[in-house]
Structure formats: C-alpha cells, structure tokens
Amino acid sequence: MGEGLKKVAGSKLELVLYKLSGSPIKGVLLGTGVTAIIQSSSATSVMVVGFVNSGMMKVNQAIGIILGAILGTSVTGWIICLSALEGGSGWVSLLSTSTLTGIVAVIGILLRMGAKKQSHVHVGGILMGFAVLMFGMSAMSDAVAPLQESEAFLRLLTAFSNPILGILVGLLFTSVLQSASAAVGILQALAATGVVTFSVAFPLIMGIAIGAAMPVLLSSFGANVNGKRTAFTYLIVDVLGAVIWSVIFYTANAFLHFSFLDTSLNTVGIAFLNTLFRLATVLVLTPFISLLERQICRLFRDDEKHGPEQEDFARLEARFVEHPALAIEQSREALCNMAQEAKANLEDAYYLIGNFNEKGYRFVEQRENVVDKYEDKLGSYLIKITGKELSDQQNRDVTKFLHAISDVERISDHAMNIAECAKEIHEKKIAFSPAATQELQVIFSAVNEITHNAVTAFTTNDLELAYRIEPLEDLIDSLCDEMKLHHVDRLQRGLCKLDQGFVFNDLLTNYERVADHCSNLAVGMIELESASFDTHEYITSLKAMRSHSFDQYYEEYSKRFVLPNA
Numbered sequence: 001m002g003e004g005l006k007k008v009a010g011s012k013l014e015l016v017l018y019k020l021s022g023s024p025i026k027g028v029l030l031g032t033g034v035t036a037i038i039q040s041s042s043a044t045s046v047m048v049v050g051f052v053n054s055g056m057m058k059v060n061q062a063i064g065i066i067l068g069a070i071l072g073t074s075v076t077g078w079i080i081c082l083s084a085l086e087g088g089s090g091w092v093s094l095l096s097t098s099t100l101t102g103i104v105a106v107i108g109i110l111l112r113m114g115a116k117k118q119s120h121v122h123v124g125g126i127l128m129g130f131a132v133l134m135f136g137m138s139a140m141s142d143a144v145a146p147l148q149e150s151e152a153f154l155r156l157l158t159a160f161s162n163p164i165l166g167i168l169v170g171l172l173f174t175s176v177l178q179s180a181s182a183a184v185g186i187l188q189a190l191a192a193t194g195v196v197t198f199s200v201a202f203p204l205i206m207g208i209a210i211g212a213a214m215p216v217l218l219s220s221f222g223a224n225v226n227g228k229r230t231a232f233t234y235l236i237v238d239v240l241g242a243v244i245w246s247v248i249f250y251t252a253n254a255f256l257h258f259s260f261l262d263t264s265l266n267t268v269g270i271a272f273l274n275t276l277f278r279l280a281t282v283l284v285l286t287p288f289i290s291l292l293e294r295q296i297c298r299l300f301r302d303d304e305k306h307g308p309e310q311e312d313f314a315r316l317e318a319r320f321v322e323h324p325a326l327a328i329e330q331s332r333e334a335l336c337n338m339a340q341e342a343k344a345n346l347e348d349a350y351y352l353i354g355n356f357n358e359k360g361y362r363f364v365e366q367r368e369n370v371v372d373k374y375e376d377k378l379g380s381y382l383i384k385i386t387g388k389e390l391s392d393q394q395n396r397d398v399t400k401f402l403h404a405i406s407d408v409e410r411i412s413d414h415a416m417n418i419a420e421c422a423k424e425i426h427e428k429k430i431a432f433s434p435a436a437t438q439e440l441q442v443i444f445s446a447v448n449e450i451t452h453n454a455v456t457a458f459t460t461n462d463l464e465l466a467y468r469i470e471p472l473e474d475l476i477d478s479l480c481d482e483m484k485l486h487h488v489d490r491l492q493r494g495l496c497k498l499d500q501g502f503v504f505n506d507l508l509t510n511y512e513r514v515a516d517h518c519s520n521l522a523v524g525m526i527e528l529e530s531a532s533f534d535t536h537e538y539i540t541s542l543k544a545m546r547s548h549s550f551d552q553y554y555e556e557y558s559k560r561f562v563l564p565n566a
Contacts, residue, residue: 001039001129004122024064024289028282031068041073041180042215045234049219050319050326053227059296062230063237063289070209070237071278076181077271079130080137080188098138105131137185141192161199161261163246170207180212184274188267196270199261202249205274206242209281213238219319229296236296241281313373316381324388328397331382335401335408336459338374341367342412343455346514349415350444352422353507364419371412375405396528403524404458407517411451414510414517421506430503433495438564439483440507446476446561447511454518458525469522471553475561476515480508482563 035044048065051057082100104127111124160166174183187204190196213235220231253261265273285292315334320327345367352360382402390398424430432440450472457465487504490496496504 001126001133003038004125004129024060024286027061027064028068028071028286031065032072033068034065035069035072036075039073039076039181041069041212042178044069044072045216045231046219046319047323047326049216049223049227049230050317052230053223053314053317053319055226055314056330059226059229059233060289060293063233063292064286066230066234067237067282067286067289070212070234070241071275071282073180073212074184074271074275074278077184077188077274080133080185081267081271082134101131101134101138104134137189140186140189144190145193147190147193147195157195157197157200160204161197163203163250166200166203167207167210167242167246170204170209171211172207174208174211175214177211178215180208183208183211184270188270191265191267191270194264194266196265197262198265198269198273201265201270201273202277203246205270205277206246208274209238209278210235210242224314225300229300232300233292233296236292237281237285240285241277244284245277245280313377316377321381321384321388324385324390324394327381327385328394328401331378331385331401332397334374334378335404338371338378338405339408339455339458341371341374342408342415343451345371345412345415346418346451347448349418349422350448352419353425353440354422356422356426361419361423364416368412368416371409375409378405400524400528404521407520407524410517411514414514417510418507421503421510424503432504433490435490435564436487436496436504439486440504442561442563443476443479443483443508443511446472446479446557447514449557449561450476450515450518454521458521461525463525466522466525467549468553469519471550472557473515473519475554475557477512479561479563480512483508486563 031044031048035041038044045066048057048062048069052059052062108124108127108129108131111120112128113124115121115124160169170183174180177183184205187196187201187208191201213231216231216234220228223231252258313334315330317327317330320330345364348360348367349364352364379402382398382405385398450469453465453472454469456462457469484505487496
C-alpha cells in the first residue's frame with residue numbers, strides 16, 4: 001500500500017523532499033507529509049540517511065525531516081481505526097468494515113489486473129493493500145478476542161503497566177517487527193478486546209517509538225560519519241521523548257494520582273495516544289534542532305579525510321536505487337564530474353610534451369585511475385537502476401549514461417597514452433622539427449576544442465553544441481591524414497628522423513581516437529532525443545545529407561585549424 005502511494009505521488013517525491021527542506025521547520029512539515037504518503041518513517045529516515053551520506057543534505061536539515069517522519073508515521077494508526085467501523089441499518093451498513101473491504105478489494109483487483117495505464121495499476125495496488133490491511137486487522141481482532149477471558153493474559157498486560165518493563169517490551173517487539181506501524185496495529189487489535197488500559201498502552205507506545213529506530217540504525221552500516229549521525233538522531237529523538245514524557249507524567253501521577261490510568265482504550269484511543277505522544281515530542285524538540293546537531297556531532301567525531309573523488313563516489317548512494325529519480329540525478333552529476341576529470345587529464349597530458357616532469361606524469365596516472373574507478377562504480381550503479389520500474393525518460397537517461405561512461409573513460413585512457421608518449425620524448429631526447437611542432441599544436445587545439453564542446457554539451461544537455469561535434473571530428477580525421485603525409489615527406493627529405501616518426505604517429509592516433517569518442521558522446525545525445533540509438537546510421541545520413549549546418553560548421557573549423565605549409 002505504501003509502495004503504491006509513493007508511486008502514485010510521483011517519482012519526484014524524493015527530489016521534492018531534498019530540494020524543499022531548506023529550513024528545520026520546512027523539514028519537519030515535509031517529513032510529516034512524505035511519511036504520511038509512503039506510510040513508513042523508516043523509509044523516509046533511511047532516504048534521509050542516504051541524502052546526508054552522499055553530501056546532498058546537512059545533518060541539521062536531516063534532523064528536521066526525521067522529527068517530521070516520527071510524527072507522520074502515526075497516520076497509519078488512524079487508517080487502521082477504519083477497521084473498527086460498525087455498520088448499522090440501511091445505507092449506514094455500507095460503512096461496516098466487511099462491506100468497505102469487499103468494495104475496495106474488488107475495485108483494486110479490477111484496476112490491478114485490467115488497467116492499461118501504469119498509474120491506474122498503482123492505484124489498484126493501493127486499494128488491494130488497504131483491503132488486506134482492513135481484513136487483517138479484523139481477523140486479528142477476532143483471533144485475540146478470547147484473550148479477554150484469559151487470566152494469564154490479563155496478568156501479563158498488568159505487568160506491562162510497569163513503565164520500565166512496558167517500554168522494554170515495546171522496544172524489543174518493534175525491533176523484531178522492524179515497523180512501528182505494525183506494532184501499533186497489533187496493539188490496536190488487542191485494544192479491541194477492551195482489556196488494554198492507558199497504564200499499559202502508554203509505556204508500550206513509548207517503547208514502540210524507540211524500537212522503530214532499529215531499521216534506520218541498520219541502514220547506517222557502511223555510511224560515513226554524517227550518515228551515522230543522522231541515523232542515530234532517530235534513536236536519540238525517540239529516547240529523549242520517552243525520557244521527558246515518562247518523567248513528567250509519572251512524577252505528576254505520584255502527586256495527582258490520575259484516575260484515567262485504568263481506563264480501557266479502543267483502537268481510536270490507541271491511535272490518539274500514539275499521535276499525541278509523537279506530536280508532543282516533536283513540538284518540544286524542534287526548537288532545539290541546532291543543539292541536537294551539536295551533541296550528535298560530539299558523539300560521532302569526523303576524523304576521516306575526504307578526497308574530491310570520494311565525494312562523488314558517495315553520491316552513488318545504494319539507498320537511492322529504490323528511488324530512481326534520485327539515483328539517476330546523482331549518476332548524472334557523478335558522470336559530469338567524471339567527464340571533467342577526463343578532459344582535464346587530456347590537457348595535463350598534452351602539457352607534458354616539451355614540459356615533462358615525473359610529478360606531472362604521476363598526477364595524470366593517478367587521475368586515470370580515478371576515472372577508471374568512476375567507470376566501475378557508475379556502471380555497476382546504473383545496472384542496478386535498470387532493475388527498477390522506470391519511466392520512458394528515465395530509461396533514456398540511463399541508456400545515455402551507460403553509453404557515455406565507456407567513451408569518457410577512453411578519453412582518459414588516451415590522455416594516459418599521450419603522457420607516455422611525452423615520457424618517451426623526454427627520455428629519448430626526441431626533438432621534432434619546427435614544422436612538426438606547429439602541426440602538433442594545431443591538431444591539439446582542434447582536439448581540445450572538440451573535447452571541450454563534447455563535455456560541455458553532455459554536462460549541459462546542449463543539443464545545438466552537440467551538432468557541432470561531428471563536423472570537427474571529420475576535420476580532425478582529415479588533419480591527421482594530412483599530417484601523416486607531411487611527416488613522411490619530412491622523413492624523405494631528412495628533416496625528421498625515424499624514431500621521431502613512431503612517437504609522432506602514436507600522438508596522432510591518440511588524438512584521432514579522442515575525437516572519435518567525443519563524436520560518440522554527441523551522437524548518443526542526438527540519437528536518444530529521437531528515441532533511437534543507431535550511431536552508424538546517424539553519421540552516414542549526417543554526412544550524406546550535410547544536415548543541420550554540417551557544411552557551415554566544417555567550413556568554420558577549416559578556417560580556424562589550418563596546418564602550416566609542409
């Protein structure tokens with residue numbers, strides 16, 4: 001039911017939670033609203049742990065959302081109250097649980113099995129989940145009804161009126177179930193027998209609130225220090241709520257001797273008490289969010305050192321795979337940074353030609369290793385995303401990213417090859433002729449231009465800029481062919497030596513390959529916008545038809561990148 005509600009609410013629900021939680025108060029309100037929709041404070045809190053762990057959100061913002069999630073999860077108890085509706089005569093009988101459950105179940109089944117639109121299928125899932133919930137609560141209430149005659153059961157419940165024992169039992173019970181909503185639902189089913197008093201329900205509800213932190217704590221395994229801080233905030237908030245209200249309530253009771261302690265609570269009474277306890281906790285602690293943050297930061301000190309690539313790898317948060325909109329957005333940002341790294345590596349590698357030094361060479365090598373890690377992590381992450389239910393646009397985005405990863409990585413590979421050529425030039429003391437040096441400067445200017453355009457077009461999704469890539473790639477191919485002929489001519493005339501020819505050709509080959517991969521990036525963008533992916537067909541038609549200003553762009557680049565006379 002919660003999963004269906006989340007899908008009907010839209011794939012942007014998680015992004016809304018992230019983008020609109022700028023202040024603590026907004027965080028509390030959004031946390032309450034989102035949790036009421038997806039029916040799980042644990043799911044909301046685990047999502048927030050992922051935000052903080054990936055660097056998208058600060059701990060201060062996360063605390064507000066967690067406070068809201070703690071309150072929002074009490075909505076489930078009120079939904080469960082519908083299972084206690086009693087039918088009367090006439091049209092009022094339609095409000096009975098059995099009638100309502102039957103009607104909702106039939107509508108849900110019809111939508112789930114017969115609807116063509118995916119949104120209608122999800123609505124059917126919601127209705128079926130609701131019907132199962134109502135039927136389950138009715139069945140459970142009927143099953144526990146005989147317990148009201150059991151003296152052993154009554155003695156057990158009486159023992160739970162001890163605050164410490166009641167809190168511990170509620171805590172352990174919820175830790176096993178991994179769901180506060182389920183624990184409260186079972187307590188509401190027991191309350192239907194009429195034997196659950198306020199003195200029993202209050203400590204159990206406080207214990208249930210604390211036990212709900214267990215799945216959030218489990219989700220923090222493998223998280224960074226800020227992720228752990230966020231997860232433990234859930235536990236600390238619920239513990240503080242239990243401590244504050246138990247001390248106040250039982251101290252006051254010692255003097256005032258409240259008469260309502262032995263009053264029996266029904267399902268509505270349990271839902272009201274649960275909501276009241278959570279609301280009171282949130283109202284008291286919200287003004288102290290900054291203080292909570294300082295204390296949790298003292299508890300978990302950050303002694304780790306973070307490199308820039310670690311921040312990007314943290315973006316690929318495993319918790320986001322269940323929320324494709326978030327996962328795809330994080331993948332896009334990481335891939336854009338990967339492309340910038342590859343572009344910078346190419347520039348640094350070219351600088352080593354004629355300016356070689358070991359430190360610069362090692363830096364290119366290290367950055368190439370980082371780009372390789374990007375490829376591995378992004379590829380694995382995107383494959384996981386493909387296993388989820390995606391919209392058409394999300395499928396196109398994932399396909400584009402998967403195609404782009406290998407091309408970006410190959411650009412960095414060729415940068416490493418160029419650095420190795422620079423090392424060979426330095427070690428063998430190779431000196432090119434002035435004409436060869438000028439030609440290399442021209443070709444690299446063209447390669448640098450196409451790399452800049454391809455990376456910029458990809459990171460900004462600029463299709464007009466993408467259309468400029470193929471004409472320049474065509475020109476670079478022609479320049480490389482012409483340079484090879486010029487070099488053969490210089491060898492024949494004795495202006496260059498044979499050992500220079502090998503490294504010269506290696507450089508040209510790597511420049512040409514870089515341009516090819518830039519072309520692949522642009523073609524992928526253009527083809528996916530037209531809902532197809534046939535690189536060969538696109539390039540063939542583009543050159544044959546000279547479409548989209550191909551000739552204009554080619555002429556423009558031909559005037560800018562001109563080889564000197566051989």
